Amino acid sequence: MAKDSSLRAVGWARSLPVSSGVKAARDWTREHLATLSWAQRDPDLVDAVLLAVSELVTNAHVHAHSAAQLILTWDEECLHVTVHDTSPQLPEQRDPGNAAQGGRGLLLVDALADRWEAYRCPRGKKVTVCFQAGADPGPAHTQK
Known part of the structure; x- marks a missing residue:
């Protein structure tokens, strides 16, 4: 019998002014x-x-001066965390030095996530971070 190759995904979205x-x-x-x-x-x-969510939403609010559109998508292999803001300026990793109070957000995201990418879109940019779970957590079920 052939394996079901259809993609199963679940997702949520929220706007954060x-x-x-x-x-x-x-x-x-x-x-x-x-x-x-x-x-x-x-x-x-x-x-x-x-x-990672904290860092990406902070970047949207502080650097883009924009609401953040936060989207979570679980596709049974990876949790994709996407944050959209209205700035077309792509984020850049930087070396803030030891004395700086900020500037380490993308360094943290890069260290925590399995991978991340940023790209421009018609109304700003999206930053997507992928986290892979060791085992398929699947939806939680509660007994009634």
Whole structure:
């Protein structure tokens, strides 16, 4: 019997105005990761995703002066975290030096994620980060 080659994915999206703050992005992301049962299976991976979300949404709010469109997509192999903002300026990794108070966000994202990419789109840019879970967490099921 042939293997089912159709892609199964689940996703969520939320708009985060600058006034919402980064905590709202982390809390929202944590809630959705719980539906994948990642919190029980790999809490360190959840922490990595939340830190990346914090960095990407902060970049949209602070550097692009823009609302952040946060999209989470789980395709059974990778959790794709995408943040869209209205600036066409692509992010660049930089070496902020030891005394700088900021400038390390993409260094953190690069260290935490399996891969990431940034690209321009018609109304700004998107930064997408991929996190691969060790085992398929699948949707969490609750017994009633």
